[in-house]
Amino acid sequence: MMDFLLPLxxxxxxxxxxxxxxxxxxxxxxVLVGLFFLGVGAVGLLRLPDVYNRMHATSKATTLxxxxxxxxxxxxxxxxxxxxxxxxxxxxLFLTAPTGAHMISRAAQxxxxxxxxxxxxxxxxGVDDPTREGIDQTER
Amino acid sequence: xxxxxxxxxxVLFGILGAxxxxxxxxxxxxxGPTTPDRVVALDTIGTTVVAIAVLFAIESGxxxxxxxxxxxxxxxxxxxxxxxxxxxxxxxxx
Numbered sequence: 001m002m003d004f005l006l007p008l009x010x011x012x013x014x015x016x017x018x019x020x021x022x023x024x025x026x027x028x029x030x031v032l033v034g035l036f037f038l039g040v041g042a043v044g045l046l047r048l049p050d051v052y053n054r055m056h057a058t059s060k061a062t063t064l065x066x067x068x069x070x071x072x073x074x075x076x077x078x079x080x081x082x083x084x085x086x087x088x089x090x091x092x093l094f095l096t097a098p099t100g101a102h103m104i105s106r107a108a109q110x111x112x113x114x115x116x117x118x119x120x121x122x123x124x125x126g127v128d129d130p131t132r133e134g135i136d137q138t139e140r
Numbered sequence: 141x142x143x144x145x146x147x148x149x150x151v152l153f154g155i156l157g158a159x160x161x162x163x164x165x166x167x168x169x170x171x172g173p174t175t176p177d178r179v180v181a182l183d184t185i186g187t188t189v190v191a192i193a194v195l196f197a198i199e200s201g202x203x204x205x206x207x208x209x210x211x212x213x214x215x216x217x218x219x220x221x222x223x224x225x226x227x228x229x230x231x232x233x234x
Contacts (some may be wrong), residue, residue: 031195100220103224
């Protein structure tokens with residue numbers, strides 16, 4: 001039934017982690033790219049001025065970095081077993097990281113965390129969020 | 141089968157770099173002026189630890205640590221959602 005997958009297995013690429021020089025080079029390149037993106041996320045987390053900017057830096061760069069490292073795992077372990085779990089991990093990261101960042105930013109908005117500088121929410125105060133009525137509007 | 145040669149060196153370098161990233165994010169956790177800052181930094185630490193688990197799976201050659209990384213990603217997501225709900229609603233389960 002799964003006969004069309006047999007050439008993949010027959011190459012032995014999934015049975016033995018590691019493999020030839022091209023796979024090693026690809027793994028090395030993906031690990032380095034992932035490390036670069038993780039570092040960019042950390043620099044953004046340290047240097048940017050408020051919560052929303054920091055979230056903008058980390059939620060994208062860190063997700064890309066971890067996804068690149070997961071891809072390195074996929075290249076290293078081959079198209080079965082742990083390699084497939086790596087692909088599932090990439091999918092999971094791409095689904096959950098934006099969701100988490102959105103939840104945190106909504107929580108920050110409802111806590112009344114202000115923007116850096118004189119930036120305001122678009123559309124004026126509390127236009128699009130009914131739950132902001134409960135918050136004291138005079139303090140912002 | 142452990143990774144050897146160039147691959148082993150690069151993966152070790154990657155683990156060290158990810159540890160440095162974790163420590164830098166820990167600075168934001170301690171210092172961050174507001175609670176969402178700390179949550180964002182903890183989320184970054186969680187994602188970086190996931191990357192460390194994958195790198196360790198490559199370095200030690202055992203694919204079980206990929207599962208560890210996946211479970212860590214799930215736990216990090218749930219904890220982020222939980223803290224955001226707690227901050228917003230005042231409690232987690234109504």
